[in-house]
Amino acid sequence: MLACILCEPHPDYPAAVAYEPSKPLQIENIQVAPPNSGEVRVKIVNTALCHTDFYTLSGKDPEGLFPCILGHEAAGIIESVGDGVTELKPGDHVIPCYQAECRECRACTSGKTNLCGKVRSATGVGVMLSDKTSRFSLNGAPIYHFMGTSTFSEYTVVHDVSVAKINPAAPLDKVCLLGCGIPTGLGAVFNAAKVEAGSTVAVFGLGTVGLAVCEGAKKAGATRIIGIDTNASKYEVATTFGATEFVNPKDHAKPIQEVLVDLTDGGVDYSFECIGNVAVMRAALESCIKGWGTSVIVGVAASGQEISTRPFQLVTGRVWKGTAFGGYKSRTDVPKLVDAYMNKEIKLDEYVTHNFKLDDINHAFDLLEAGKCLRAVIHM
Ligand SMILES: NC(=O)c1ccc[n+]([C@@H]2O[C@H](COP(=O)([O-])OP(=O)(O)OC[C@H]3O[C@@H](n4cnc5c(N)ncnc54)[C@H](O)[C@@H]3O)[C@@H](O)[C@H]2O)c1
Ligand SMILES: N[C@@H](CCC(=O)N[C@@H](CSCO)C(=O)NCC(=O)O)C(=O)O
Numbered sequence: 421m422l423a424c425i426l427c428e429p430h431p432d433y434p435a436a437v438a439y440e441p442s443k444p445l446q447i448e449n450i451q452v453a454p455p456n457s458g459e460v461r462v463k464i465v466n467t468a469l470c471h472t473d474f475y476t477l478s479g480k481d482p483e484g485l486f487p488c489i490l491g492h493e494a495a496g497i498i499e500s501v502g503d504g505v506t507e508l509k510p511g512d513h514v515i516p517c518y519q520a521e522c523r524e525c526r527a528c529t530s531g532k533t534n535l536c537g538k539v540r541s542a543t544g545v546g547v548m549l550s551d552k553t554s555r556f557s558l559n560g561a562p563i564y565h566f567m568g569t570s571t572f573s574e575y576t577v578v579h580d581v582s583v584a585k586i587n588p589a590a591p592l593d594k595v596c597l598l599g600c601g602i603p604t605g606l607g608a609v610f611n612a613a614k615v616e617a618g619s620t621v622a623v624f625g626l627g628t629v630g631l632a633v634c635e636g637a638k639k640a641g642a643t644r645i646i647g648i649d650t651n652a653s654k655y656e657v658a659t660t661f662g663a664t665e666f667v668n669p670k671d672h673a674k675p676i677q678e679v680l681v682d683l684t685d686g687g688v689d690y691s692f693e694c695i696g697n698v699a700v701m702r703a704a705l706e707s708c709i710k711g712w713g714t715s716v717i718v719g720v721a722a723s724g725q726e727i728s729t730r731p732f733q734l735v736t737g738r739v740w741k742g743t744a745f746g747g748y749k750s751r752t753d754v755p756k757l758v759d760a761y762m763n764k765e766i767k768l769d770e771y772v773t774h775n776f777k778l779d780d781i782n783h784a785f786d787l788l789e790a791g792k793c794l795r796a797v798i799h800m
């Protein structure tokens with residue numbers, strides 16, 4: 421039975437607060453206000469770290485605000501709901517999602533995108549939509565939300581349209597990963613690129629997102645899955661996710677796109693950039709075969725960075741596109757991905773390399789930066 425934090429006079433709960441760019445998070449006992457209309461308060465049970473948390477902490481995210489509570493790959497249990505919330509109730513097991521799905525806005529009803537517009541204006545500036553303020557504070561001073569999720573906190577408040585209700589039998593310390601990186605990689609293959617059997621695929625960056633691309637490409641029947649990473653220690657694990665061969669850019673004097681074009685009789689059918697490096701994005705596009713090769717940008721590049729290539733690359737039939745959350749609709753598709761995991765159709769356990777308590781979250785950030793972990797799961 422969950423204790424009702426509404427009944428307690430001054431509930432303080434631990435959260436990892438990011439006060440300044442590139443500084444360690446500080447564990448504080450913060451106050452988490454009750455949910456307003458259209459909001460729910462969630463007890464976070466597990467949260468993992470994604471490279472995007474590291475990116476925003478670095479100070480390079482134009483939407484990064486401080487102090488804030490980072491975290492967007494988590495699972496938990498609804499503790500209380502605000503007025504007008506009809507589809508969620510206390511006790512529901514949920515995955516808070518950074519992509520909302522209101523099912524009413526132009527985007528949601530278009531049938532063409534997962535990029536719901538309902539709450540994005542508020543989540544981009546670290547507040548809740550109803551009153552444009554934060555539900556987090558410390559000694560009366562507000563702390564910004566992040567990506568509409570802020571899961572590095574024992575309790576968080578999120579918009580109801582951003583919450584996927586999931587099978588209560590699912591292990592939260594594993595399905596928390598379905599909040600970001602793995603759906604992103606799988607969806608990049610199935611929804612964005614639509615990889616066909618027999619394809620040759622290049623995956624730039626073999627972190628969790630790139631490995632999920634490898635897993636998806638293998639499921640799609642790709643015959644060659646070429647992993648490219650400057651960290652050779654990633655190759656062994658990538659083999660278990662479906663990569664069939666590897667190229668280390670450090671081993672070659674010529675541009676990596678030339679290496680790949682030579683290796684593949686003119687270029688790959690599909691490439692995926694899972695790093696966030698604009699030079700690699702160009703290389704990924706130029707590794708594609710002319711006429712039909714498609715390159716999908718998944719990585720998030722820093723403020724001020726721009727992509728470029730010769731227009732001739734596109735004139736000659738290559739396609740350059742990108743994906744957010746793999747094109748999956750959060751409330752509709754995340755519960756299905758949980759079921760796919762429960763049915764052993766997709767991997768999750770294999771991506772978890774470390775488990776920590778919230779107190780050790782800075783160590784988890786260090787491992788991610790050093791390329792020494794895939795997903796580190798925090799047990800709140
Ligand atoms: N579009 C989306 O919806 C979405 C969702 C999740 C993550 N992301 C982004 O995807 C990227 C990957 O996230 P992750 O959590 O897997 O990160 P990660 O840090 O675990 O993995 C990145 C990998 O890239 C490799 N790498 C770095 N520089 C390289 C280079 N120049 N050439 C080749 N390899 C290089 C690293 O060694 C590492 O293995 C990040 O930019 C993240 O912000 C985007
Ligand atoms: N604030 C960032 C946004 C970067 C970005 O592209 N984010 C991805 C999700 S990364 C998850 O790990 C995304 O889905 N974007 C769509 C959206 O935010 O609506 C910046 O401006 O650089």
Ligand SMILES: [Zn+2]
Nearest residue numbers: 470472600601
């Ligand atoms: Zn993420």
Ligand SMILES: [Zn+2]
Nearest residue numbers: 522525528536
């Ligand atoms: Zn919508």
